[in-house]
């Protein structure tokens with residue numbers, strides 16, 4: 325029994341600390357939901373870009389640079405206001421951006437999914453740039469978490 329429990333525990337990914345939590349947040353549009361709602365560890369609050377043209381984006385400014393390699397997105401629903409194509413970008417000057425992950429025409433199986441990417445550079449800024457979604461002029465993210 326104990327051995328089974330230990331095996332189950334080992335199968336769970338230890339993601340560590342979500343370093344986007346509490347980040348200084350900005351977005352292309354915050355008409356119906358503040359950008360900071362994507363970084364408050366509350367699944368009930370969300371960033372909502374409303375009646376805004378694509379791309380929709382949210383940017384996090386950190387107090388110290390972090391080397392992200394994994395992130396989680398929690399969306400509104402798998403069919404409504406869902407991001408379908410996006411890039412994850414990193415910057416240290418809020419001007420020059422490196423593309424860290426590119427997702428195209430994603431098919432959501434759950435309202436929260438995790439994505440991994442290879443990266444060995446620390447960044448002070450992270451941005452998700454959403455180029456396609458289930459609603460062209462609206463976009464919602466409940467949470468965007470990232471881990472080293």
Ligand SMILES: [Ca+2]
Nearest residue numbers: 361366369466
């Ligand atoms: Ca939230």
